[in-house]
Amino acid sequence: MSESTTQPDAPPTDLTWHRVHPVTPVVRGWSVIAVLLVIVGNQTLDGLPAGQNMLAGDGWWQILGGIVVVGLIGLGYSALAWRMTTYAIDDESVRLHTGVLFRQQRKARLDRLQAVDIVQPLVARLFGLAELKLEVAGGSDSGIKLGFLKLDDANHLRAELLARAAGLRVGSAPARTAVPGGGSASGPGEPPAGEMPAEPGAVVGHVDLGAPEAPEQPVMEVPPGRLVWSLVRTVAMIVLVLAVLGLVGVAIGTREIGTLFTALPLVLGVGGYLFGRFTREFNFRSAISPDGIRLRHGLLETRSQTIPPGRVQAIRLTQGLLWRSADWWRVEVNVAGYGLSADGTTNNSVLLPVGTRDEALGAVWLVLPDLGTADPRALLDEALSGIDAGEHFTTAPRRTRVLDPIAWRRNGFTVTGRALVLRRGRLVRRVEIVPHERTQSLGLQQGPWQRRLGVATFAMHSVPGPVTPTVPHLDQHVAGALMDEQARRAREARAHAGPELWMRRDEVAAVVETIEDDDAKTAPYVETAPPAAGAPDDEIGDARE
Amino acid sequence: MTDHAFDLAPAPDQDPAPGQTPATDPAAQAPTGQVPSGPFDPPGVHWQGVSSRLITARLLSVGIFLLVPFVLGAVFALVFSLVWLWIVPAVALVIGIWCVAVVPRQVRAIGYAERDDDLLIRKGVMFRSLVVVPYGRMQYVDVQAGPLARRFRIAQVQLHTASPATDASIDGLEPAEAERLRDRLASRGEARLAGL
Secondary structure (H helix, E strand, O other), rough: OOOOOOOOOOOOOOOOEEEOOHHHHHHHHHHHHHHHHHHHHHHHHHHHHOOOOOOOOOHHHHHHHHHHHHHHHHHHHHHHHHHHHHEEOOEEEEEEEOOOOOOOOEEEEEEHEEEEEEEHHHHHHHEEEEEEEEEEEEOOOEEEEEEEEEEEHHHHHHHHHHHHHHOOOOOOOOOOOOOOOOOOOOOOOOOOOOHHOOOOHHOOOOOOOOOOOOEEEEEEEEEEEHHHHHHHHHHHHHHHHHHHHHHHHHHHHHHHHHHHOOOHHHHHHHHHHHHHHHHHHHOOOOEEEEEEEEEEEEOOOEEEEEEEEOEEEEEEEHHHHHHHOOOEEEEEEEEEOOOOOOOOOOOEEEEEEEEEHHHHHHHHHOOOOOOOOOHHHHHHHHHHHOOOOOOOEEEEEEEHHHOOOOOOOOEEEEOOEEEEEEEOOOOOEEEEEEHHOOHHHHHHHHHHHHHHOOOOEEEEEEOOOOOEEEEEEEEEEHHHHHHHHHHHHHHHHHHHHOOOOHHOOHHHHHHHHHHHOOOOOHHHHOOOOOOOOOOOHHHHHHHHH | OOHHHHHHHOOOHHHHHHHHHHHHHHHOOOOOOOOHHHOOOOOOOOEEOOHHHHHHHHHHHHHHHHHHHHHHHHHHHHHHHOOHHHHHHHHHHHHHHHHHHHHHOOOHHOOOEEEEOEEEEEOOOOOOOEEEEEEOOOOOOEEEEHHHHHOOOOOEEEEOOOOOOOOOOEEOOOOOHHHHHHHHHHHHHHHHHOOO
């Protein structure tokens, strides 16, 4: 990092350091305490001889005392951790200092900001608190988490950070009014919850920084009924139902209840997956603002995401076999920093959990207002449900039906002025869109069978995420030419790409005005064919004609 | 792919990978005499190969790896006079012969080319792959050399982009060439640096 001119131990004195909210230890620690109670409870009850009342003897006091002592130690440590956690922002970066024994100082550059999430776990919602997550492109766990803050403060801070990341100079930046987080009245011992309303205003004190919340225009929302139906129509649900039915059948046949428990892990796993998806994607709403794409969703834990313009690296639209009759699509994106969580589920890479074709195309439009083609609707229709080579798509040759008997007619690609569109899969339809300037590297692979048939698999390498754009079994000369041209197109697109500070681009202002003037909520691809997109300054205007 | 398995661990005792090599490359013995052509040989590209000492280094690491089951199997078979136990050294021997046949061709198939704006890396005999890495997309460059590789005076250069899928490593470079490549890639990357 060439920009880190300051010594790590001597941060610039003009920075205003802030603390997170004093209730944070309680919010973070409640699960530990709950687990402790459950364990102790279980142990005590199991360990008791039959018929003995646990409340009668002296053991009761010991157990209670133990819980209180452990709880106090935990609370004391988290209070200490809270006291050692400070953050500060300046025009170019966010700094976070954490750790009691092992101190960590982290600095994230705002021009590298990939996304900002405000997360409210269930317990934090009870306190009206939220955690601010700043994602930078450093792989998993590389972002900065500021938590917990009061929800209003988190919103203000987000607006502020996005404004600075966009390159806007916030007027009162040098003379910030926030109170430094030094004078905490509650002390490091235990911040009792009752004391919360008294001090936090001064301690957290991160309000009134001068950046207004960017106006936003709602684009679409997913009704709960459709979300439930979409989950019912998944393979996971079928597996679940079949498993339960089979088990009940076996149990009735053998007259032994015990068999029911053998498949409990399966039922719990699949059910947990479905329940998790339901709670994560419940009440899903998306909006567009000058800051980028806004997503809000969640039933128990709510999450409010902001993905600034140009941060989406790749888009994927998926349609399972069971969604086809309703023509539902799921839209996921790759954003650097979001990555994939350890269990493979993505709770923040979803741009649209389930939507009609028009809504899915609207989601694509959020990312790529200008697809760089005269008739984006026709092109995307061909991508979504087309088969064989058509007006736009180049497909795998007929000889590859040996390698891919079902989907060979779908495997194909097309190139537009702004993006490469890849299409594959016939039972599960997939469409992947990668903007030219987001191409990382390109790969071509050929196995022995493919070589005999003169075909090769083309792959685009994107940042970690759910989307892995590939097209299998293209004719090898077509694939080779595609690779060569795509390398050139990516280079040219990068050369003309705007700066990282997106507000310094002229076109964005035009975009926002167009959005605000237009009250139609449907996406442009849905309507009649827009004219040829020529002027780069007014992309959305063109597309939304 | 298969080459990569070798690259990461020049010290054979730490490396479980060479044993897998024949398994992942079963068809590599098929007659594939012709030079790579078509999409894997774009026009106007001058490919550079890697040092032939990589062949020796790889064969040696495979040999050391296979020596253990070979010797143990043979000793136990002799001591306990179990005829069926000769399967173990026999399998080790077959794998070894296979590698002797395959590895030289694999190494000779490795090639790289510096173009004006990107680096091309070509690998594989039967399972071929070609990677194009734009200089402006490089995040960092690694140069690695394990004890065995140092003994043979070869080094590995690996390019990293923001994508974990980018498999861009060149093994078997002369140390001087590895350093030159590293510096050259770094300076070119800086000149063409772009955001994500």
